[in-house]
């Protein structure tokens with residue numbers, strides 16, 4: 177069963193009719209949130225490993241509740257993908273991220289923006305047009321934006337996906353492969369993808385302090401990414417030891433609670 181949101185867990189019962197009801201309750205609540213512009217983007221810093229300077233932020237969606245709590249994306253993105261609401265949601269995210277990317281250009285240093293893209297959105301026929309139109313509308317340059325995609329998106333789309341990525345890169349956008357190491361793509365396939373950076377999933381980071389096996393594993397994941405000539409970002413860095421360890425292994429960028437949690441734009 178899908179994990180449902182904070183407010184919905186209370187209603188959960190291992191009963192199919194009930195579960196459908198809660199999904200449909202979430203669907204209409206989510207629709208209200210979209211219509212009333214209640215969703216928010218929070219931004220998490222991404223630092224360069226050599227000087228730990230923040231150079232980029234990742235946009236992460238948040239759904240504030242009337243009691244002050246937040247529903248996390250893992251609890252509603254899957255529902256939105258099931259109901260089709262992911263398309264307006266994802267369009268809203270991209271537009272807001274572009275607007276905020278423009279604001280971040282006034283800062284010193286200027287910060288680039290990473291945006292998570294759902295497979296369903298990426299695979300829509302008009303995705304590239306949507307992106308280019310939104311950039312024009314908001315006055316955002318392509319070079320200020322990085323799209324984060326997962327392996328499954330790229331596998332589903334094959335040659336089509338590759339052509340889209342090439343078009344987007346021609347317009348200055350960069351492409352990150354999210355959650356690297358958790359999928360099962362062949363190396364020869366990954367080699368063909370026009371990517372700029374791979375983001376090593378945080379599950380590889382968690383155990384490196386205590387478990388030799390985990391250290392060996394992350395070393396080989398980093399080596400694979402480097403051998404494919406991609407820049408490497410390590411996610412989920414929570415301690416200075418983890419930052420030092422992956423920096424020594426050659427990671428170019430770092431992201432995690434140690435450097436900053438996701439926060440509203442005004443707190444950045």
Ligand code: C2E
Pocket residue numbers: 220235236237248249250253266269292293294354355378411412413414431432433434438
């Ligand atoms: P992701 O893209 O892999 O995002 C990283 C997640 O790891 C975020 O969770 C972030 O808050 C969390 N994180 C960052 N640093 C640390 C750390 O040091 N330790 C730990 N334990 N966690 C850390 P979040 O914001 O709950 O997002 C979860 C997932 O939801 C994201 O995973 C992404 O797949 C999806 N998501 C978030 N925002 C969007 C969005 O705007 N659009 C789409 N399509 N998906 C989104």
Ligand code: CA
Pocket residue numbers: 234292324354
């Ligand atoms: Ca991401």
Ligand code: CA
Pocket residue numbers: 354355375377378411
């Ligand atoms: Ca990730």
Ligand code: CA
Pocket residue numbers: 355
């Ligand atoms: Ca993830």
